[in-house]
Amino acid sequence: MITAGEDEARRLDAADPGHRHLFQVPPAPEGAHPGSYPELAYFAGNSLGLPPRASRDEVLAELDAWARLAVEGHFTGERPWLSYQERLAGPLARLVGARPGETVVMNALTVNLHLLMVSFYRPAGRRTRIVIEDSAFPSDSYAVRSQARHHGLDPDETVVRLRPRPGEEHLRTEDVVGYLGEAGDSVALVLLGGINYLTGELMDIPAITRAAHRAGALAGWDLAHAAGNVPLDLHGWDVDFAAWCSYKYLNAGPGAPGGVFVHQRHLDDPAVNRFEGWWGNAPATRFEMAPVFRPPADAQAWQLSNPPILALAPVRTSLEIFDSVGMAALRARAQRLTGYLERLLDEITPTRPITVVTPRDPARRGSQLSLRIGLGTAADLTKRLHHEYGVLADDRQPDIVRLAPVPLYSTYHDCWRAVEALARLVEETGPR
Numbered sequence: 442m443i444t445a446g447e448d449e450a451r452r453l454d455a456a457d458p459g460h461r462h463l464f465q466v467p468p469a470p471e472g473a474h475p476g477s478y479p480e481l482a483y484f485a486g487n488s489l490g491l492p493p494r495a496s497r498d499e500v501l502a503e504l505d506a507w508a509r510l511a512v513e514g515h516f517t518g519e520r521p522w523l524s525y526q527e528r529l530a531g532p533l534a535r536l537v538g539a540r541p542g543e544t545v546v547m548n549a550l551t552v553n554l555h556l557l558m559v560s561f562y563r564p565a566g567r568r569t570r571i572v573i574e575d576s577a578f579p580s581d582s583y584a585v586r587s588q589a590r591h592h593g594l595d596p597d598e599t600v601v602r603l604r605p606r607p608g609e610e611h612l613r614t615e616d617v618v619g620y621l622g623e624a625g626d627s628v629a630l631v632l633l634g635g636i637n638y639l640t641g642e643l644m645d646i647p648a649i650t651r652a653a654h655r656a657g658a659l660a661g662w663d664l665a666h667a668a669g670n671v672p673l674d675l676h677g678w679d680v681d682f683a684a685w686c687s688y689k690y691l692n693a694g695p696g697a698p699g700g701v702f703v704h705q706r707h708l709d710d711p712a713v714n715r716f717e718g719w720w721g722n723a724p725a726t727r728f729e730m731a732p733v734f735r736p737p738a739d740a741q742a743w744q745l746s747n748p749p750i751l752a753l754a755p756v757r758t759s760l761e762i763f764d765s766v767g768m769a770a771l772r773a774r775a776q777r778l779t780g781y782l783e784r785l786l787d788e789i790t791p792t793r794p795i796t797v798v799t800p801r802d803p804a805r806r807g808s809q810l811s812l813r814i815g816l817g818t819a820a821d822l823t824k825r826l827h828h829e830y831g832v833l834a835d836d837r838q839p840d841i842v843r844l845a846p847v848p849l850y851s852t853y854h855d856c857w858r859a860v861e862a863l864a865r866l867v868e869e870t871g872p873r
């Protein structure tokens with residue numbers, strides 16, 4: 442059906458195997474044809490990553506420590522819970538390009554966005570606006586609108602939604618920079634997605650951060666789709682703060698605790714207020730139970746509560762994998778896999794109502810290609826891809842299908858299966 446054949450995909454997999462053996466790949470659904478492929482071709486790792494095999498033992502070890510040690514597990518055992526965060530700090534800092542003390546794993550993403558805005562959204566005088574992208578993930582939109590309301594401001598006036606130019610799919614960096622140049626003195630905070638969840642566009646984080654700072658605003662980033670997907674240098678780029686989840690490219694399991702970055706310059710700034718809780722104290726003074734909070738100069742000061750160890754265990758497994766493989770190697774494989782998927786799609790799209798809406802420049806995207814489907818609904822198509830072909834993609838209303846080939850575990854053969862199935866399911870309508 443497509444020129445580039447299955448044999449080529451198999452050859453590429455043999456030459457460039459990735460780390461699939463570290464992961465559990467779900468079986469293809471019963472009755473999916475062609476039924477000769479026992480595993481799912483999984484393309485939804487940008488929504489929920491697959492489980493590393495090691496995470497099961499990691500969780501069981503903590504359950505056993507609890508049974509064996511009970512409350513003493515905070516202080517003794519192989520990985521005392523009191524200092525569990527410290528085991529995550531190094532690998533997490535390397536993953537996102539942070540200095541020691543600039544990161545912490547806690548809560549969930551939207552919760553963390555709120556906690557960070559408590560500290561870093563400080564509307565004053567004319568400078569009240571929050572800049573987001575119009576196609577921001579809905580939770581981010583709700584978060585900033587409710588923060589505006591919390592400060593007694595009208596969300597419709599306070600939240601600025603930047604749109605691509607008419608007829609274009611992506612927000613241009615120059616247009617974000619241009620807006621900040623013109624209206625920057627009214628902007629308190631720029632809060633964009635590092636990679637847009639819908640189009641897969643990778644924003645120019647350093648350029649937009651610089652433009653925000655030139656305008657006198659702060660720059661926060663939602664890295665839900667960027668963490669574990671593209672190399673990041675948050676400290677070097679001078680990002681003020683960032684938050685991300687651990688269940689997408691980071692593979693730490695459904696609802697896994699998220700990550701937070703706060704730039705060093707804010708860590709010991711007395712002007713930065715935060716909501717306080719006992720776990721934000723330094724481990725050495727936490728149990729002094731003092732009535733007044735004395736925050737350490739560390740992102741861990743943003744913690745409110747003692748962390749869920751059973752949920753952190755898979756985060757630890759995941760960060761170890763990223764630390765040993767390295768983001769540079771993953772990025773290189775991601776570009777090879779995504780480029781291969783793109784080449785196969787380019788063979789079938791000229792005669793079918795399918796358009797790739799993700800940027801074509803590999804430097805401006807991560808491991809995701811979003812397709813606009815011009816016939817039928819994207820939801821029907823993803824259902825048929827799954828049930829009839831064992832290809833698990835996802836859809837976003839009304840007409841977007843997202844395919845995320847994940848460099849840790851996806852294969853060239855998965856990509857071939859996806860495009861082969863798309864070619865069969867979306868009928869040719871002739872050259873476009």
Ligand SMILES: *Cc1c(COP(=O)(O)O)cnc(C)c1O
Nearest residue numbers: 549550551578580638663665686
């Ligand atoms: C996945 C995602 C979320 C999800 O938020 P949770 O609080 O983890 O449920 C939020 N924002 C963006 C941009 C996302 O991609």
